Amino acid sequence: MPRNTSHSFRVLFGSIVCSLLAVNVAAAPTLNSRSDSFATSNFTSLVARAPAPISLPLIIIDQDTSYVASIAMGASGKTFNVIVDTGTPVFWLLSETSEQLVRVYRHPSACSQLTEGYARARQGQHNGIGPTSSSTFDAGDKANEGDEANEWGFTYMEGSTAVGFAAHDKLTIGGVSLDDMPFGVAETITGELVKAFEDGIMGFAPRTAGTAARSCSAGTNPAKFDESTLVEVDNFDATGNYWMVSVSTVKIDGEAVISTELKAVVDTGTSDIRANPAIVKKLLAKIPGVQQIAAGSDEEGSQEGTGGDFLLPCDTESKLAFTIGGKDWDVDPRDLALPDERLEDNMCFSQIFGDPSFGEDTILLGATFLKNVYLSLNLETKKIGFAKPK
Template identity: 65%
Template sequence: MPRTTSHAFRVLFGSIVCSLLAVNVAAAPTPNSRSNSFTTSNFTSLVARAPAPISFPLGISGQDGSYFASIAMGASGKKFNVVVDNGSPVFWLLSETSEQLVRPSSSSTFKAYEANGWGMQYDEKSTAVGFVAQDKLTIGGVSLDDMPFGVAKTVTGLLVNAFEDGIMGFPPRTRSPTRLPAILEVFAANSLIPAMISGWRLPRRADGGGGGEVMLGGTNPAKFDASTLVEVDNVDATGNHWKVSVSAVKIDGKAVISTELTAQVDTGTSDIRANPAISRALLMKIPGVQFLAAGSDEEDNQEGSQKGTNGEYVLPCNTESKLAFTIGGKDWDVDPRDLALGARGLPDNVCLSHIFGDPGLNEDEIFLGAAFLKNVYLSLNLDTNKVGLAMPK
């Protein structure tokens, strides 16, 4: 039977709504500081009562375009597939405008707070707009009554025809336009997980698509080589994203970029995005790379791709070039298979590049999406504000 909790968070959520969603996360229940010394038996008892981490498998959408988890909502346990995205601040589901309905008639425990609106714009200019609601959430066999989330009444862009029914964000701390706490904060406040840590293993369709997992409350030692673990600071000054310092970028072992970059690790992005000057410098070191004319229909129609109209690059689908990023004093290689994206209408053995230029980024900025993250085990620690990388098993 799933573990459930309700009373503690009803109190927390009630105070949120009354203050128009101005959440003070520090006010969430925390252990009181006491001067009492613990005996060994007392300490053992406390450890025994600590909750276990929660894990759930990941599915793949498209050609490793995005990753989703299956969750259940409401008293009826209606199933939803949601993109798991550490680059998004919001947990939201589609409203009655979608085939997967989330509304009062679909759940007797659904509560709507339509006066509390929210909106979100994503990098590809897709938008979601709606209101705040509350209902029972079940994920990884664990249930939480009265989980707050966004209900999207209107979506635009790529979200209109998306396979998934919403997005579950995993930000560093509360930074949502709904002003609601992130799922890790809610689960930790209700003693459903032992720590505000998430561990990520993204699967690869070329390897059969299995083995993908997100763990809430810790990391899964069965999924990575602990001897390779490196933890670095989240260097995002705003506290809004997960970012790390990259001291070098290499192609086939040779440094192409030696100036320090700030990289956002983003499970909701499929590609490796950089300023056009940086992406060109890297791609020109890969044999067989060619420039693709701007505005290609095939380019714009690729599932999971965020290619724009500024012109892109193609490369051999069987490229053997190795891209590597130096983070925390260690080189993290990208499997050559993750540099190429198959596309209709291109000649045989010609693929779109998963490295592309984004003129909206400064020359010291880069996004490390799934093309990179499939090659590491990723941990995100809200308590210490650190990012961990390790070699996956």
């Protein structure tokens, strides 16, 4: 396994900007850099001691499918596009020898007729990393054929996997270079990862073990949010592996539909909102015109057709809200549907998805929710902040 990241790197990387800011309802964050801290007096001295923040502009993919940053890797400074993911702790890139460097985007068959042009746009070549493209690439024992000491792999919540070996190389991010960055080199990827056009994933979850990109701290940018609405709450995850908050109530149009406490994972690497199908069905039953898609399996074996998919009117006016830290945080109605997947009778796929792998006390808040708030994540204080964007 790779060497542990140094303390100096953790402090430096802890300054990276990774807030999410919604500037309008259906679009996601701007490409401006965002910096994450809290405007409380007890944090002032920490900010004063911290190194200058690393500004990491985010690229918005489609209807907030993912948030992507461009980084440079290796001696040549080769560019890689990576998903910025607060839901996992690992950083990995595709191997230059992977047989999966050719991008393949396969849309669920249920609406393939709507997205042929979109699929063609996804074709192309991934960037890969390795000794051929970088003279500073170090894979340690990988040079010895049959040596298993350097094997690496990671499995994501929905079942996708990245498998390969551990390595080190120079990382340049936001204009700052780190000479001995540990990361995973994926020779094989499966599941949803195969459909992505990005070259890897950079995780910002708080766990300290593994080949992890460390999470964020540093100062917020008051120009981007209404300071009077700022609320900070403790990370609710006792394991320290996720950014998690307590949701006391979930409302539809002001009516409390779920009043039992939910553990909500804050995940920029997921485009939708996910929960146990029973919870999702209870919520969506309050939205006029909602239809549940019958359970079954699509031809790709994905989660489509598990009974967790719903359709709702593309122009729904129902408002979803989550109570966090004693305040209601609204999701604009236009963010509840996938507008580019308009089906017959003005119906769209719901951005609230039922996943049977979730317990009845857990929910995942992806970009559908996060683009409606200003989010800050503080590794030092283990606090999560929410505010209304300007």
